[in-house]
Amino acid sequence: MKSAAELEAEGRAHLEAGRPEEAERCARQALADGGGAVGLWHLLAVALRIQGRVGESLDIYTLMADRLPGNLTIRFELAELLLLMGEFERGWREYRYRYNMVHTMPLERRMQRPRWDGRPIPGKTLLIHDEQGYGDTFQFLRMVAWAKRRSQARIVLQINHEQVGFARRLTGMDWGRADELVLRGSLPPPFDAHCEMMSLPMAMGLQLSDLPGLDREWAPYLAADPVRVKRWGRRLKSLPRPLVGLVWAGRPTHLNDANRSMALDRLAPLASTGTTFLALQKGPAADQASTPPRGMRIERLSDAIADFEDTAAILTHADLLVSVDSAPVHLAGALGRPAWVMLPHVPDWRWLLGRADTPWYPTLRLFRQPARGDWDGVIREVAEGLRGLEGERRG
Missing domain, CATH: 3.40.50.2000 (Glycogen Phosphorylase B;)
Structure with a gap:
């Protein structure tokens, strides 16, 4: 009879080979035989998610996150599952752990000012910095103008070189006068608060009903050169x-x-x-x-x-x-x-x-x-x- 450790290793090999059904079988067998290690539950949750059984997977992730609040990998994967299911309120909160895992910590940009919490800060300067991939930046650039309206602050947007032209043409901004654009890697001007672009939804409490796709007055927020x-x-x-x-x-x-x-x-x-x-x-x-x-x-x-x-x-x-x-x-x-x-x-x-x-x-x-x-x-x-x-x- 295989040990729980052997079954877990076999299950992970099945996952890597694209066989989540077999990975699920290994995890369930080990758990039924008395194995209870978090690795087995995690294996089962991932196998179920890949098969599209997201409700079952969510139940396991929720249980693991409640019992192991310090396991940030589990909490990040829980965030993505919650967002996939449209549960934005908790999903955005959990998503903040994306830079607290061992392999992502080097990607976080350390700031000496507090992270913006969504409240108005009139007369202050808010630094918003882009992150992750190009698609993420295109998707969340729309929220920069929303943050400007909500914060009532001067906006400094720090963005990568490849997308700065689009940012210059972003609707709702006043670059060169009230607001300022700076390139990633350069030193921004003094600011009072900061927020990663993909943390804006958490700060502003973004819900599905807030999105432009549900707004009859929606208009494109980027333009071509x-x-x-x-x-x-x-x-x-x-x-x-x-x-x-x-x-x-x-x-x-x-x-x-x-x-x-x-x-x-x-x-x-x-x-x-x-x-x-x-x-x-x-x-x-x-x-x-x-x-x-x-x-x-x-x-x-x-x-x-x-x-x-x-x-x-x-x-x-x-x-x-x-x-x-x-x-x-x-x-x-x-x-x-x-x-x-x-x-x-x-x-x-x-x-x-x-x-x-x-x-x-x-x-x-x-x-x-x-x-x-x-x-x-x-x-x-x-x-x-x-x-x-x-x-x-x-x-």
């Missing part, structure tokens, strides 16, 4: 429509990339939809556009795309973006451009569960795997939608 828009208009004007941007893989170093990305060949059913695809893919997967599926009309643009400013300009001219969960999706949503997002069965927390729309961006449509790993079902649905798009255009 007019110079780039004109340049790409000249480049794309001779291509037959509809023009559909295409991204099939995310950042390879992302922890969940194997679950959210695919090869271009997998999208072969889209070749028969009468669409001109604009390959916006960057990174190692971009080379796949040189040998697309048979019959797919695709323009490889990656070599001409210098940065997200080019991507934004292209999206301004495209009829649609079809993409896996990636930064261009958030850019399209922030620009108010239409995008179809191909999601795994259990997606990243920001896409919630069981809905084809998203309250974050009213111009996005979500295509979810009906079962774990079933990209074929998603691709068939996207292909049908594209044929309908072509029919509408001809009609």
Whole structure:
């Protein structure tokens, strides 16, 4: 008979190999045999979550967090599960632990001023600094103007070089007069309070009903560079429509990339939809556009795309973006451009569960795997939608 430790090790190997059902079996067997170590309960919670049994997983995470409040990894994973289920109030509170784990502590920026708690601080200066990935910044830039209104403070936004142009065009801000932009890595001016961009929801008590996707008066909060828009208009004007941007893989170093990305060949059913695809893919997967599926009309643009400013300009001219969960999706949503997002069965927390729309961006449509790993079902649905798009255009 295998020991609890052996069963746990076997279960974790099953998880790494993409077999959560077997991982669950190992965890349950060890627990039934008298094992009660936190590692086994954690293994079971992760295995259930991957299978899409999020309610069962949440029960275990809640129990573990209550009994082991100092286990910050468990609390962070609990936060993502709560946010996935739309339980924002507790989810944002738990999400603050993202920089308290051993492997994330080096990423935290230490500040000598208090973190803003959401109350008005008129006459004071509030430093907001971006964090994490490009998609996160595109998504949460909208909250900078909200924080300005709530705090009644002067805003200093510290942001990475790649996205500073978008920040300059952010609606609701007064850069160069009341507010100031500084680049990450440079010394900000004196400030009275600070807040990470993704801690703004906690500070402001963000609820689902507060999101622009549920607001009839919602408007795009980012804009493309007019110079780039004109340049790409000249480049794309001779291509037959509809023009559909295409991204099939995310950042390879992302922890969940194997679950959210695919090869271009997998999208072969889209070749028969009468669409001109604009390959916006960057990174190692971009080379796949040189040998697309048979019959797919695709323009490889990656070599001409210098940065997200080019991507934004292209999206301004495209009829649609079809993409896996990636930064261009958030850019399209922030620009108010239409995008179809191909999601795994259990997606990243920001896409919630069981809905084809998203309250974050009213111009996005979500295509979810009906079962774990079933990209074929998603691709068939996207292909049908594209044929309908072509029919509408001809009609």
